[in-house]
Amino acid sequence: MTIVVTTPTGNVGSRVTRLLVQAGVRPRLLLRDPARLEPGLRAHVDAVPVDLTDRDAVLRATEGATALYWVCPPTGADDPVAAAAELGETAARAVSTHGIGHTVFQSSVGAEKRSGAGDIDGLAHTEEALDAASDTTGAAVCHLRCGYFTTNLLMDVDDLRAGVLRTPWDLDAPMPWVDPRDDGDVAAARLLAADWTGRQVQAVHGPADLTWHEVAEVVSTATGHPVRAERISDDDLRAGLTAAGLTQRQVEAVVGMAAGLRDLEPEDPRTVLTSTPTTLAAWAHEHLRPLLAA
Template identity: 55%
Template sequence: MTIAVTTPTGRVGSRVLRMLLQAGVRPRVLVRDPARLDTAVRERVDVRQGDLTDGAFVREAVAGARSVFWVDPTPHTDAEPVATSRRTAAPVADAAREGDIARLALLSSIGAEKRHGVGHIDGLAGIEEDFDATGADVLHLRCGYFFTNLAMEAGSLAQGVLSTTADLDAPLAWVDPRDIGDVAAARLLNEEWKGRVVQAVHGPEDLSFRRVAEILTGVLGRTVRAEAVADDDVRGALRAAGLPEGAVEGIVGMMAGTRDLVREQPRDVVTTTPTTLAEWAYAHLRPIVPGSA
């Protein structure tokens, strides 16, 4: 059983890699810089060095794998994020269509079920459709809002502000990327599932941004308030930072497009994962927010 893992040094991919190693599997890893892998890890994996945006490299690197775990590497700053996401994943779809891959597991997102109108997430929706059309067994992991997104707000949190374009009182699924990695690894190791499978990864509970601010108040030892920001204000800030228009709309559209989302998968025992926001924040956010008590 050969399992190919993309972005093996990323938040989710690194966890998938660790779980597979602990299960006794020797994964194949597609990585740009093998030096970023721990030395002990490099000795236990089949390294294929190259860039995931290089279609020829990807097509060759995944050939013959039983399963491929695909994480879209397209940055949100890309000028055409949706088109780039689909184009980058195309060699994997081609390999599956031609019978060189039996199973595909995609790191997708809540909101992909809408198919259109969700910013950069539309790219993941397109990859889902492209993978579905291959005839391979396909798993789409529809993940909630990453806890790790809060790390980008460390400076604002130091000032006691958590800003968002979301409805401050609307509950959202929040999840630890490590838990996503655990679910992905478990699915990759399970040979029983067939056809098209969609599995949401919702974290332990739905949280509004106002509730997140309350939790962070306790963790950081300072009052944190949730503050609403208009979509156009975010657009202005992103344009001022020099981002191209496609990137601006890709970023703004992700939150705007999910405001009215009715999730396709309900919260249940399969979609709920264990790590709480408070646990994660004490371990990973508190150390990087200046002045945390």
């Protein structure tokens, strides 16, 4: 079994890597800088320095793979949707060229729309490319459609310290909140299993859907730092992203994602198969409490 893992130092990929190693697998890790790996892991993996935007390098690095965990990471490209789509084409080419039997793709809730969801449209294009590869080769592919990652709150620490949780979404609309580590658990389980076939979608919804008011209450209780939810307009979001240095296309990709996910009912409903255990309260106590107490 040769399992290739992309973005192995990311929030999900690092969890996938650790679980594979603990299961007795020696994964092949594709990353730009192998020095970023935890020192204790280096003896248990095969690290290959690769830029995922280099298609030829990716094809060389995936030769002989039996399974693939694929992520379309941010590239800094002016058009992030097109960049993600190109990465997806690279993954599909690797599957077709090498006959990779199983691929687990890190997708997102909203990809089922196929268009009109900003940044997520690039993931939808990747799903379609991998589906086409599956159709022509018989390879199995599973799209992990995840809810809103708890780690997104780490981008708002300054606002949270000021007691405000700002969002462009309806404050009373519930959303699935997911700890990326739980997503890694699902991804690793899929990679280690060899008896599933065809095209599959596996939603990862966390333990509960929460409104933004509920999120603010949970964060306040878990951290001991009072926080209130505040809705901002799309124009306010644009202004903030522009001030942060994003290009116009990058800004519109984020704004489009926010708009595209409003009133979205995930294609894969919440069931025992799609619910994962880690609560927002547990995550916030572990990760946010030290930052807000500083």
